[in-house]
Amino acid sequence: MQTSDLKKAGLKATLPRMKILNFLESSRVRHMSAEEVYKAMLEAGEDVGLATIYRVLTQFETAGLVTRHHFEEGHSVFELNLGEHHDHIVCVKCGHIEEFFDPTIEERQHKIAEEKGFDMTDHALYIYGICAQCKKEA
Amino acid sequence: MQTSDLKKAGLKATLPRMKILNFLESSRVRHMSAEEVYKAMLEAGEDVGLATIYRVLTQFETAGLVTRHHFEEGHSVFELNLGEHHDHIVCVKCGHIEEFFDPTIEERQHKIAEEKGFDMTDHALYIYGICAQCKKEA
DNA sequence: AAACGGAATGAGAATTTTTCGCATCTTGAG
DNA sequence: CTCAAGATGCGAAAAATTCTCATTCCGTTT
Numbered sequence: 001m002q003t004s005d006l007k008k009a010g011l012k013a014t015l016p017r018m019k020i021l022n023f024l025e026s027s028r029v030r031h032m033s034a035e036e037v038y039k040a041m042l043e044a045g046e047d048v049g050l051a052t053i054y055r056v057l058t059q060f061e062t063a064g065l066v067t068r069h070h071f072e073e074g075h076s077v078f079e080l081n082l083g084e085h086h087d088h089i090v091c092v093k094c095g096h097i098e099e100f101f102d103p104t105i106e107e108r109q110h111k112i113a114e115e116k117g118f119d120m121t122d123h124a125l126y127i128y129g130i131c132a133q134c135k136k137e138a
Numbered sequence: 139m140q141t142s143d144l145k146k147a148g149l150k151a152t153l154p155r156m157k158i159l160n161f162l163e164s165s166r167v168r169h170m171s172a173e174e175v176y177k178a179m180l181e182a183g184e185d186v187g188l189a190t191i192y193r194v195l196t197q198f199e200t201a202g203l204v205t206r207h208h209f210e211e212g213h214s215v216f217e218l219n220l221g222e223h224h225d226h227i228v229c230v231k232c233g234h235i236e237e238f239f240d241p242t243i244e245e246r247q248h249k250i251a252e253e254k255g256f257d258m259t260d261h262a263l264y265i266y267g268i269c270a271q272c273k274k275e276a
Numbered sequence: 277a278a279a280c281g282g283a284a285t286g287a288g289a290a291t292t293t294t295t296c297g298c299a300t301c302t303t304g305a306g
Numbered sequence: 307c308t309c310a311a312g313a314t315g316c317g318a319a320a321a322a323t324t325c326t327c328a329t330t331c332c333g334t335t336t
Contacts, residue, residue: 122230
C-alpha cells in the first residue's frame, strides 16, 4: 500500500488509516468484523483505537476500498476490495466462506432493477448451506 | 390465525404468540423490526414485552413462519411467510421495498451451491438502488 | 374442574455492536 | 515552520438484542 492509494480515494494519508489498509492487505482472513480487525491488529502490535477502526472502515467503504457485508451474525463484516465483484456462499456450521461470480445472475439483477424502475447502486447475494467438510463430519 | 397454526409449528399456543402472529397477519407493512412490531402493537393496544417479541419472532423464524432479513440498516427485519419465496429490491433513499422472484437466478443459485459442494439451506438476494419515486424527487 | 409441572412471559439488568463528544495530536498547505 | 482543518483516542452514550429470574400461563393428568 501507498499513501497515494489513500489520497486517490480522497482520504488524508494518516498513520492509523495506513496501518489498517496495510493490515487488511496482508491479512489472510478476507472477511473480518471491526472487532476482529481491532484485536488482530493489537496482537500484531498495531494499537489503533476501536472507534477509529469503525470510522476508518466506514470511510473505506464510502471510498470503495472495502465492502461491508451483513451476514447472519448480527454484526458487519468487512472485506478489502480487490477489483472483481463477487458474491458469497457461507457455511452455516463452520462459517467457511467461498466466493463466486455468476454473469447470468448479475445480468438478471440489472434487468430486474430496470424493470422495477430502480437505479441499482449495489446488490448482495448470499447463499447459505453446509459445506462439504461439515457434511463429512456430520 | 388459529391456535392450531402455532401447534402445527410445534409451539405452545400462548396469548402473546397469538397476538404477535395475529398482528403480523393483519399488518399492511410487511417488513418490520422487532422494535417496530413492539411499538405498533402497543399503539394497537396489545401490550407484549419487547423481550417476548424478540423471543417469539426468533421462534417463528425457526418454525418457518417468518423470515429474518439483514438489510443495510444494522438491525433485523422480519416478514411473515406467505408461502412463495421471493427476493427483495430496497430503495436506499426511502426504504421502499419491492419483491420479486426470478426462476433463472434461483436455478443458478442451486447450481452454484452444488458446484461448491454445499447443501443449500437458504439464500438471500438484495438489490439496492434508488426507486422511481426518489429519482423523480431528486 | 382443580392441581401440577414445565414452559413462557415481563421487567429490567446485562451484553454486544456501533456511534458520539471532546480534548489532543497530525497532516498537508503555504 | 506554522496553522487550521481534520483525525484520533478514550470513555460515555446509543442502539439492538439477550439474559435472569420471579411470576404466570398452558396443557395434561387426576
